[in-house]
Amino acid sequence: xxxxxxxxxxxxxxxxxxxxxxxxxxxxxxxxxxxxxxxxxxxxxxxxxxxxxxxxxxxxxxxxxxxxxxxxxxxxxxxxxxxxxxxxxxxxxxxxxxxxxxxxxxxxxxxxxxxxxxxxxxxxxxxxxxxxxxxxxxxxxxxxxxxxxxxxxxxxxxxxxxxxxxxxxxxxxxxxxxxxxxxxxxxxxxxxxxxxxxxxxxxxxxxxxxxxxxxxxxxxxxxxxxxxxxxxxxxxxxxxxxxxxxxxxxxxxxxxxxxxxxxxxxxxxxxxxxxxxxxxxxxxxxxxxxxxxxxxxxxxxxxxxxxxxxxxxxxxxxxxxxxxxxxxxxxxxxxxxxxxxxxxxxxxxxxxxxxxxxxxxxxxxxxxxxxxxxxxxxxxxxxxxxxxxxxxxxxxxxxxxxxxxxxxxxxxxxxxxxxxxxxxxxxxx
Ligand SMILES: *Cc1c(COP(=O)(O)O)cnc(C)c1O
Numbered sequence: 445x446x447x448x449x450x451x452x453x454x455x456x457x458x459x460x461x462x463x464x465x466x467x468x469x470x471x472x473x474x475x476x477x478x479x480x481x482x483x484x485x486x487x488x489x490x491x492x493x494x495x496x497x498x499x500x501x502x503x504x505x506x507x508x509x510x511x512x513x514x515x516x517x518x519x520x521x522x523x524x525x526x527x528x529x530x531x532x533x534x535x536x537x538x539x540x541x542x543x544x545x546x547x548x549x550x551x552x553x554x555x556x557x558x559x560x561x562x563x564x565x566x567x568x569x570x571x572x573x574x575x576x577x578x579x580x581x582x583x584x585x586x587x588x589x590x591x592x593x594x595x596x597x598x599x600x601x602x603x604x605x606x607x608x609x610x611x612x613x614x615x616x617x618x619x620x621x622x623x624x625x626x627x628x629x630x631x632x633x634x635x636x637x638x639x640x641x642x643x644x645x646x647x648x649x650x651x652x653x654x655x656x657x658x659x660x661x662x663x664x665x666x667x668x669x670x671x672x673x674x675x676x677x678x679x680x681x682x683x684x685x686x687x688x689x690x691x692x693x694x695x696x697x698x699x700x701x702x703x704x705x706x707x708x709x710x711x712x713x714x715x716x717x718x719x720x721x722x723x724x725x726x727x728x729x730x731x732x733x734x735x736x737x738x739x740x741x742x743x744x745x746x747x748x749x750x751x752x753x754x755x756x757x758x759x760x761x762x763x764x765x766x767x768x769x770x771x772x773x774x775x776x777x778x779x780x781x782x783x784x785x786x787x788x789x790x791x792x793x794x795x796x797x798x799x800x801x802x803x804x805x806x807x808x809x810x811x812x813x814x815x816x817x818x819x820x821x822x823x824x825x826x827x828x829x830x831x832x833x834x835x836x837x838x839x840x841x842x843x844x845x846x847x848x849x850x851x852x853x854x855x856x857x858x859x860x861x862x863x864x865x866x867x868x869x870x871x872x873x
Contacts, residue, residue: 455792461862474854477501477770481838489837491838493839493850497697500700503766504766504767507762511758533761534555537768546686550749554764555709555754556706557694561692563592565692568721571721575634576634577602577607578609578636580629580638581608583610583612586671611628633664638667639661639668640671641668642672643675644678648818649817649818651675651807651811651813655687669690670690673692674697674816676695676697677698678780679814683712691710698850699764700767705764709751723751726754728752729742730744787851793861794817797865806818815850815852815853819846819848821847826841832868837864849864
């Protein structure tokens with residue numbers, strides 16, 4: 445078990461410490477597998493924005509080039525004769541992906557993009573009845589997820605204002621309390637059909653307890669799903685064990701697969717052959733043996749693969765493979781350990797600024813957060829973010845006064861974190 449306390453005690457606030465820790469870090473070599481953006485003088489930027497778009501692995505172009513070459517050489521025959529045949533291409537991603545989300549391979553598939561997958565999952569797992577139709581969501585959910593849920597309510601003929609229940613932080617607090625979710629369920633559980641929560645909140649960085657939420661939902665006969673966009677690649681969600689009914693995520697944030705790349709989807713094995721679920725179908729979800737006979741009745745594949753619609757974007761999948769191969773060799777549990785240590789260092793340095801204007805809204809307990817810290821700066825405005833950017837730090841600004849920084853364990857270093865704090869300190873003074 446990871447011992448956070450001992451690591452905290454070891455931190456020191458100086459550059460030598462950061463350099464030494466990078467040297468001792470067995471995962472530090474992976475930084476060199478990435479293309480780090482630079483300023484116009486060719487100096488590396490301090491990139492702490494993997495929560496928005498992960499960096500490009502150096503090998504990505506090679507992986508994509510392979511598919512371009514096979515396409516040039518083979519045309520349509522590439523579906524079967526490419527080095528990595530396109531017909532089963534998604535299967536090459538499944539094993540590594542399933543380890544990162546803690547699922548069985550049959551429970552995981554890469555397909556479509558995130559919001560699309562959320563809709564497809566709600567087609568199956570949000571099947572409201574007259575009296576049980578409400579959806580619970582955390583109050584600061586990512587807007588796209590909220591739009592998806594509201595439009596699903598409307599699609600089924602319900603009023604989205606009444607049907608969408610917000611799990612909110614209490615007055616004067618920034619984080620959601622599990623007791624308050626329990627309270628909502630006690631009061632309205634009979635009317636709630638679905639609990640759909642982000643796993644790590646994109647704004648506060650709070651990691652919700654997936655298993656606990658699932659148990660609460662199932663107790664009231666509700667289905668439970670999660671959006672892992674901000675968790676996948678930096679925390680271990682243990683999806684199978686959590687018992688969640690479904691989950692969705694994207695691969696372009698911490699999984700570094702490039703802008704707009706494909707998303708992922710988890711369906712718990714208890715639903716693998718569940719024919720009672722509604723489902724929007726397409727030929728890629730059809731029995732692989734008879735898919736090309738064309739005139740058959742839909743014969744759905746068991747497991748998550750059965751939710752596929754279209755033949756997927758191979759060039760994007762090649763980029764995902766390039767990144768997942770790095771996760772595989774680094775070992776995901778090692779990355780999670782490093783992540784806790786690196787984010788702990790960031791927290792230590794922020795606290796050591798001893799600036800009364802700064803407040804970290806993300807939970808202090810490492811088990812209740814991923815790698816991102818959301819830093820609230822009293823009286824600050826966008827100017828602060830602009831100055832940070834000019835100083836060579838890529839971070840993320842959320843109105844009215846929050847900087848989000850996310851050291852990604854695969855390519856960020858202790859020196860990145862140290863440099864960020866030095867520059868922030870200078871700007872705040
Ligand atoms: C990044 C993100 C999205 C973006 O959705 P796309 O469909 O990939 O554009 C949606 N939801 C959450 C929680 C996100 O973090």
